[in-house]
Amino acid sequence: MDVEQWTWAGQERLAGFCLTFVQNREPAAVAAALGADSLTLMTLAEADQAYPISRPGALLRLGAFGNWVFCFEDRAPIANRPLAITRLSQGTRMLQVTKSGDGMVIVRDVVDGRKAEMFEPGGAVYVDGPLRPRIAALPPANSRIVAALAVVGDEVGANLDRATLDGLLATALSTLKEPAGQR
Template identity: 35%
Template structure:
């Protein structure tokens, strides 16, 4: 399992900061040494390895998925564009293109049932390469070729194996996901409070709530766990 993002026109330091990391904590580590930071005894997190490739900067994660999450992708793409490629450990792969904080296209490469709504230029670009191979599902190669053709940034195994600025970012510190937009079918909340408007000089009604000095009962809220 791995995940990689490519962002145009920002530095590797900016990349780490937009993930939510403190860039000053990074150190040059090879891929082998960076793997030792994936300690199961530590809090949930991911090891980020970032570097520049021409006009683009990439961030690579072994055994991590932060680069496929809306929070980091929204931050990375502010004022620019970002590509995200995920090779899932369960065989599920993913692609997303973000621009100016918004996802413009997302799909699972190689599966027609994930075809996004038009326009879908990246689906088309990948499909052209899939058709050219004549294979039913040749993995992520056509997708990576399409991204490399657009960015001119070719990320090879030699670069990933060598020393890159590396740090470990806990999941609790990463850039959090933006709130979901309101559902278009749901009514908007009213713009005013219910009831008759108070006449000038009318004392306000008594507050409805707990009695003075009454204990407050805490409420327990559930939390979703991201994978």
Template identity: 30%
Template sequence: MISSENLSWTYDELVCLNLVRGKTPGGVLRHYAAAPSQAWIMTRQQADREFGHHPDSGTVLRAGLAGSWSFCLENWEPVGFGPGILERLSSGTDAIHYLRNPQGGDLVEHLRDGDIVQSFELGVPGPLPRQAAPLGLAEAFRRGVSTRPYGDDGYDEIWAVLSDLTGVPLDDGLVNGPLPTVLRRNPHV
């Protein structure tokens, strides 16, 4: 299991991440309507300096590859759950969406070929699906973080479980290191 001491990024106020099996980071950026040709290789610190924090201008997308999964982290104004994006990301494959809202709530969704296989909010009790989903996200999360009450700050444990399920070590080194980075402008700007 990934060490929780290497997951400090998971405590950020807002975390929006999509994992996609078998697609390239450039392909993932195109599904966001962002041009991979405009991406610069930047560390997270460089991206923060370059783009600042101007939520009205858009969101910073940082994409990468870990094993057979590509991922896209969004800073400031998440769009990865917007109309059609998750469906496009999961077309012909699996996609996992995670959103932690600063006002509360941790949503996890598993999509396959445009359809939702599982969708649940962490810490909210509810019945498990009658048939276990192939990745078994809800079951693994409930086992791995079942001791945490709703609203507890066990984000490092959440990501340790997700890393084990997918084999994607989304630790501080990967997330904060050099990745293709692009500003996806808001359509109304």
């Protein structure tokens, strides 16, 4: 497990973000589940120009590691909302790490719409499972977000560095709105 690969998440300018991994799906299917109808290959700089932060919506940046697709959102994430979680995990497994603007970290493992595990590293446990003790076993020098990403990344076989996130990825803007009462 390469913990160092994930240090960008603890040092980053990002106040919050959501990183979702979905097994046995194509990037277009993940984007569609999140309300985006088309993907364009872009660098982060090109995406920021095409979809300025002043434009409402969630910027989806997608790629793949083996049989897992990742979706990274660092503005107005939607993949961590209940309807999106149900759509993304339908018939498959979804692993997700969310860091909120206030620094709270949530790890989710959802299989076919059912929470297999959900917890805050070093904090509340909503549904316990095997990822939590793996994160807790990492040296305390690692931040909660870095530890969570390292373990989830190890689980899916992904080492996602900042250069990959800044580079050429399938990109879309989603303005998906959940029905009232679904948040």
